[in-house]
Amino acid sequence: MANHEIVIAGFGGQGLLFSGKVLAYAGLLEGRELSWLPSYGPEMRGGTANCNVILSDTPIGSPIVEKPDVLMVMNTPSLDKFEDTVVPGGKIFIDSTMITRKVNRTDVEVYYVPATAMALEKGLTGLANMILTGALLEKTHCIKDESLDAALHKVVPAKKPELFDTNMNAVVLGREYVK
Amino acid sequence: MAVVFEKPHALTDAVLHYCPGCPHGIVHRLVAEAIDELGIEGKTIGIAPVGCSVMAYDYFRCDMVEAAHGRAPAVATGIKRCMPDNVVFTYQGDGDLASIGLCETVSTACRGENITIIFINNAIYGMTGGQMAPTSLLGQVTQTSPYGRDPKTQGYPIKICELLSTLDAPAYLERVTVTDVKNVKNAKRAIKKAFQNQIEGKGFSLVEVLSACPTNWGMTPTDALQWVTDKMVPVYPLGCFRDKE
Amino acid sequence: MSEKVLMKGNEALAEAAIIAGCRHYFGYPITPQTEVAAYMAKRMPKIGGTFLQAESEIAAINMVYGAASTGHRAMTSSSSPGISLKCEGISYLAGADLPALIINVQRGGPGLGGIQPGQSDYFLATRGPGHGDFHVLVFAPSGVQEMADLTLKAFDLAEKYRMPSMILADGTMGQMMEPVVLPEPQESHNDLSWAVTGTNMEREHNIVNSLYLQPQDLEDMNNQRFARYAEIEKKEAMWEEFMMEDAEICVVSYGITARIARNAINEARKQGIKVGMIRPITLWPFPKAPLAAAADKVKHFVCVELNMGQMKEDVELAISCKKPVDLCYRVGGMIPSPTEVLEAIKKAM
Numbered sequence: 024m025a026n027h028e029i030v031i032a033g034f035g036g037q038g039l040l041f042s043g044k045v046l047a048y049a050g051l052l053e054g055r056e057l058s059w060l061p062s063y064g065p066e067m068r069g070g071t072a073n074c075n076v077i078l079s080d081t082p083i084g085s086p087i088v089e090k091p092d093v094l095m096v097m098n099t100p101s102l103d104k105f106e107d108t109v110v111p112g113g114k115i116f117i118d119s120t121m122i123t124r125k126v127n128r129t130d131v132e133v134y135y136v137p138a139t140a141m142a143l144e145k146g147l148t149g150l151a152n153m154i155l156t157g158a159l160l161e162k163t164h165c166i167k168d169e170s171l172d173a174a175l176h177k178v179v180p181a182k183k184p185e186l187f188d189t190n191m192n193a194v195v196l197g198r199e200y201v202k
Numbered sequence: 203m204a205v206v207f208e209k210p211h212a213l214t215d216a217v218l219h220y221c222p223g224c225p226h227g228i229v230h231r232l233v234a235e236a237i238d239e240l241g242i243e244g245k246t247i248g249i250a251p252v253g254c255s256v257m258a259y260d261y262f263r264c265d266m267v268e269a270a271h272g273r274a275p276a277v278a279t280g281i282k283r284c285m286p287d288n289v290v291f292t293y294q295g296d297g298d299l300a301s302i303g304l305c306e307t308v309s310t311a312c313r314g315e316n317i318t319i320i321f322i323n324n325a326i327y328g329m330t331g332g333q334m335a336p337t338s339l340l341g342q343v344t345q346t347s348p349y350g351r352d353p354k355t356q357g358y359p360i361k362i363c364e365l366l367s368t369l370d371a372p373a374y375l376e377r378v379t380v381t382d383v384k385n386v387k388n389a390k391r392a393i394k395k396a397f398q399n400q401i402e403g404k405g406f407s408l409v410e411v412l413s414a415c416p417t418n419w420g421m422t423p424t425d426a427l428q429w430v431t432d433k434m435v436p437v438y439p440l441g442c443f444r445d446k447e
Numbered sequence: 448m449s450e451k452v453l454m455k456g457n458e459a460l461a462e463a464a465i466i467a468g469c470r471h472y473f474g475y476p477i478t479p480q481t482e483v484a485a486y487m488a489k490r491m492p493k494i495g496g497t498f499l500q501a502e503s504e505i506a507a508i509n510m511v512y513g514a515a516s517t518g519h520r521a522m523t524s525s526s527s528p529g530i531s532l533k534c535e536g537i538s539y540l541a542g543a544d545l546p547a548l549i550i551n552v553q554r555g556g557p558g559l560g561g562i563q564p565g566q567s568d569y570f571l572a573t574r575g576p577g578h579g580d581f582h583v584l585v586f587a588p589s590g591v592q593e594m595a596d597l598t599l600k601a602f603d604l605a606e607k608y609r610m611p612s613m614i615l616a617d618g619t620m621g622q623m624m625e626p627v628v629l630p631e632p633q634e635s636h637n638d639l640s641w642a643v644t645g646t647n648m649e650r651e652h653n654i655v656n657s658l659y660l661q662p663q664d665l666e667d668m669n670n671q672r673f674a675r676y677a678e679i680e681k682k683e684a685m686w687e688e689f690m691m692e693d694a695e696i697c698v699v700s701y702g703i704t705a706r707i708a709r710n711a712i713n714e715a716r717k718q719g720i721k722v723g724m725i726r727p728i729t730l731w732p733f734p735k736a737p738l739a740a741a742a743d744k745v746k747h748f749v750c751v752e753l754n755m756g757q758m759k760e761d762v763e764l765a766i767s768c769k770k771p772v773d774l775c776y777r778v779g780g781m782i783p784s785p786t787e788v789l790e791a792i793k794k795a796m
Contacts, residue, residue, distance in 0.1 A: 044453075044624075051453045051626050059453070059624040063479055063562070084709035086623045089784045177453075214652075245645035249513075259654045265643035267516045268656040270539050273509035276501070280513025280521065281643070283497040284471055288645050306509070309502035 026080060027165040028088045030105055032073035033097025033121070038152035041178060042095070043074035045156065049166035049174035050078045058086035071100050078165055095159050097121050097138070097152065116159045118151055134158055134201050141196060150193040157197020210234035212243045216260045223416040223423025226254060226322065228380045229389070230261055233293065233320060236394040237264065240401065246289040247281055249274045251303075253295035254328040272303025275310035278317045289400055291318040296337040297327045300360050304336075307362070314371030314405040318396045321362060324413040325434060332418030336360045339437055344418070359437055363410050367443040373405035375443040379412035379435065381427045392442075404446060412438055451628055456594040457482035457621040459629070460550065460614065461490070463595035464522055466632050467602040469548070470496035471521040473510035475503060475529060478562045479618040480552035483524040504529040508536030508549070515545040516655040518642030520602055524550035526618075527568050528559060530576065537611055538577025542657025544641075544672070546605035548598070549583070549613045552621040555753075555780040563780025564618035566702060569757035572615045573731040580669055582676050584612040584683070585730040587701040591625035593728070599630050604683060606637040608675055615730060617753065619703040619782070685728035686737055690716065694723030696795050697741045699762050700751040701727045703782065708751045711788035722792050730758070735765040742766035747795040751775045751788055771795075 029046065031039045040061050050057035060075045075088040092113040096102045099122050102115075109115060111130040120139035136158045138151035147154070160166065166174070171194065179186045212234035220226045237243050246264035250256055252271035259266035269277040274292035282290045299307050299321050310317070326344055327333040333346040337359050341350040363375045374396060378389040389411055396407035412434050414426035421429060454462070461483045464472075472487040484500070491498035497514075501507035507523045514521035525533060530551045540547050551572065555565035575581045584604050586597040594616065601612035643653050659665035690712060691697065700708045705726040715722045725741060727734050741748075748770055750759040756774045763772050775791035777783045 047453055047624060051451060054451075057453075057626065060619065061622055063618065063622050083625075083706075084713065085703075085707040085785060086619065086625070087703075087707065087782060087784075089786070243646070244648040247517075247643050247645060256658060259656055263646070263652055265646055265653045266655070267513065267643055268543070268654070268658055269512070270509060270535055273505065273512075273536070276506040276509035277513035277516070279499070279506075280471070280473065280510035280515075281517055282513075283499065283510070284514045284517040284519040284521070285644065305502055306506050309506065 027078045027093055027163065028091050029076040029078070029093040029095070029165065030073060030088050030091040030108070031076070031095045032071065032101035032105055033118070035072040037097045038149065039072055039097065040074050042152045042156045043076045044178045045171070045174050046076045046078065046166060048177040049170035052170050052173050053167060055080060056083050058083050060086040071098065071104070073101065093159065093163050093165065095155055097155065099124065102126070114162055116155050118155055120151070132162070134162060136197060136200050138197065141200070142193065145192070145196060147189055147193050147196070150189060153190050153193035154197040154200070157194035158201040160194065161198040161201050210238045212237040212263050214261055214263050218261060219257060220254065221417040223414070223426060224254070225380045225413045228386060229320065229322060229411055229413070230258070232386070232390045232393050233291070234262065235390060236397050239394065240397055242289045242397065242401070245287065246291065247285065249277050249281070249290070249292040251292065251294040251298040253298045255293055255295060255322065256329065258293050272298050272301070273306055274298065275303065275306040275315070275317070275319065279310055279313070279315050282315060282317050289318070289397060291320060291397070293320045294322070295328070296321070296323045296325065296335045300362055301336040308366070308369070311366045311372050311406050311408070312369050314373070316400055316403055316405050318400050319408040320393060320396070321408055321410045322413045323362070323410055323438065324415040325359070326415050326418050328415050328418055332415075339433060361438060363408070363443045366408065371406060372408065372444050373446040374399050374407035376445070377410040377412065377438060377440050377443070379430055379440060381430050410438075412440070449628055451626040453624050454591060454627050455482055455622060455624050456588070456591045456616065457552065458486050459591050459595040459627045460598050460616070461486040463598035463630060464548065464602070465490060465494065465496075466630060467520060467599045468632070468635070469520040469522050469602065470494065471514045471519055472497065473499045473501050473507040473514070473521070473523050475501050475507050475525065477526045477529045479554060479621050480524045480526045480550060482621065483550060483552070504532035505535065508533040511547045512536055512540055512543070512545065515540065515547040516543075516643050518639040518644065520548070520606070522548035522550065524552065526552050526554050527556050527565065530568060530571065534577040537583065538579050538581065539657050540611045541575070541577070541581035541583065542579060543655050544609040545611070545655065546609055547611045548601050548605060549611055551613055551615050553615065553617045555778060561780040562618070564703060564753060564782060565778065565780060566617055566704065566753035567757070567778060568615065569730065569752070569754055572613050573733070573761070576613070581672065582731050583610060584608070584679070585615050586612065587615050587728060587730050588620055589702055589705045589726060589728070590620070591623060591627045594620055595627055596630055597728070599633060603633065603635060603637075606635060608679055610675070615702075617702050680732040683729060684732040684734040684736070686734035687726045687728060688737065689724040689726065691723035691725065691741065693721050695745055696720070696722040696747050696749060696792055697745040698722060698724040698749045698751060698788070698792065699727070699738070699758065700724060701730065701758070704751045704753060707783060707785055708788050710785035711792060714785060714789050715792050720792060720796065727758075733761050733765065738762060738765040739767070742769040746770065748772040749775055749791050749795050751783065751791070753782065754778060
């Protein structure tokens with residue numbers, strides 16, 4: 024499979040690290056090389072936050088993603104910060120409820136998904152991240168479709184199994200939107 | 203010939219380095235007698251402080267650890283958490299326990315660690331040659347309070363038993379002295395109780411012993427003991443501040 | 448237990464400590480190592496161990512000192528400013544010849560500094576963190592697997608040589624997740640007859656102590672300790688070589704910066720530049736031998752680190768200044784990009 028260097032960014036509390044973990048666990052289950060690196064500190068508590076995920080078939084050097092080929096952003100400051108870092112031909116996934124501006128780059132593929140509005144409408148409050156993740160999975164195939172189930176089971180807290188279904192519904196919603 | 207008096211087994215044969223007239227020897231003996239009478243020498247671990255009694259590790263026959271200045275209660279905590287069935291005690295002076303180690307003292311008491319602390323308060327730093335201690339009395343002349351301790355710039359004596367008795371956790375807090383036979387016997391009772399409490403799992407026990415420092419106070423040993431009675435006891439009243447059942 | 452699991456570096460390290468037999472953790476909250484404490488707080492009560500949040504870093508290291516005195520494997524973890532506070536206790540551990548594990552998940556300094564990754568405690572760790580002549584074993588993990596593996600190693604060598612060990616990680620190593628195979632517990636046969644466990648009235652009393660008022664005694668103790676250190680320098684240095692066979696430029700880097708340098712070296716090789724890397728895994732003992740050997744083959748050294756060139760001095764010493772040594776650095780929580788490292792490599796050509 025293709026190697027991917029992914030940046031997921033937005034406000035703390037939007038579930039960015041969670042989305043990254045789903046991808047990371049899928050990578051683990053597929054026996055691939057991977058790394059997951061969060062930003063940390065006060066920014067985790069309400070400011071901008073992000074996580075870097077690398078999925079690769081060869082040993083990973085730096086876990087810090089300098090030039091992502093996949094960028095998922097959920098607020099404007101994050102788009103401002105990371106837009107120019109995306110490699111030409113890379114893909115950007117945008118929560119267009121939260122980010123009203125358009126991407127300036129013309130050499131990248133951009134998917135605008137009103138994830139936060141969709142989540143509210145479908146009773147999936149707090150799962151805009153997974154709707155956007157669904158879009159990301161559909162368009163990048165960075166993990167195998169069949170890995171998602173098991174990965175999600177790993178990441179959803181054991182004490183709240185009901186969250187599995189709602190997360191999965193959110194992913195499907197995102198997939199359908201960009202199909 | 204019948205033996206009518208001997209050194210407690212829990213003391214080694216090492217010659218004490220303390221100055222003539224220093225009550226450390228008396229208190230060492232009381233601690234050792236308590237250990238002997240309770241039959242706990244084999245499972246006791248003692249912690250020596252930094253101060254005059256720094257070399258207490260040579261004097262007690264039980265296993266001993268030398269701690270950094272003021273840190274004995276933290277070291278005791280580490281030991282007790284590993285060896286809950288052993289008996290752990292610290293032996294500390296006023297600079298060690300009430301100044302540099304005050305945070306450890308209060309926090310260890312607050313956690314109610316099941317240990318025994320023997321606190322020697324002689325209102326002065328002895329080992330370094332007679333500087334002001336946190337427990338020095340107002341007006342007391344020392345090397346670093348040559349005009350007498352002035353509360354405006356040097357604050358007031360710290361009263362450890364009173365301070366610790368504001369906490370919920372401590373099991374036993376008592377202040378005693380060793381100025382005469384009656385008081386020595388009373389101090390022995392308190393020290394033994396502080397060990398007994400630990401054996402029974404009652405928790406944090408501290409005995410404050412008002413002591414003298416003839417050398418650094420510039421007094422004869424008898425005058426020094428009189429000074430404890432006349433000057434220290436009024437500031438640091440003797441008695442039990444906490445005794446949890 | 449050969450199954451791969453996904454863990455944060457801090458958590459892998461904590462679990463490895465438990466696998467190593469550590470049941471006594473004493474710590475104080477500070478970013479970016481707090482996961483170690485949180486992990487221990489969850490795990491220790493379930494396995495009959497101690498987790499104690501101390502009143503200060505100073506108290507925590509002294510609790511470790513007490514626990515270590517009893518022959519139990521004990522540890523504390525902190526980050527740079529907290530390590531400064533622990534230095535007193537580390538010196539006492541060294542002076543009393545006690546084994547213990549200290550984790551330093553470094554951040555930028557000095558002072559309160561920042562909370563982003565740093566390697567600026569290199570001197571502090573490798574020169575003996577505290578007063579007096581002494582060393583601690585210093586391990587610099589460069590991935591989550593090493594966070595786990597080196598923790599076991601650190602406990603074992605600390606006990607074998609009766610001295611403190613330090614894992615010198617950085618914020619990135621602590622925070623990142625990677626697949627890791629948790630190590631198997633190893634049997635240890637280290638002598639613990641010095642420990643204070645109570646005499647049980649069966650032996651002379653043991654004394655754990657660092658006070659020697661007779662100068663000759665103290666000098667003897669120092670000499671004994673340094674004889675041990677000499678043995679350690681001979682036997683225990685660890686390093687990894689990467690693409691060094693035909694290298695003309697040798698990058699020297701550890702921890703997170705070694706990972707970044709790896710990317711840069713891969714890119715440089717694509718561009719036909721003959722560059723390799725020697726990655727110290729132990730920072731004390733420092734792997735002097737492979738560097739000295741490399742000095743006869745390569746033309747130039749490039750150190751990459753998150754400080755103003757602290758390891759660079761050790762490299763220059765190891766190669767007796769035979770070849771030029773450049774420095775590629777970022778500090779304050781900044782991290783060099785592979786592109787910056789590549790530029791430094793090109794400059795060295």
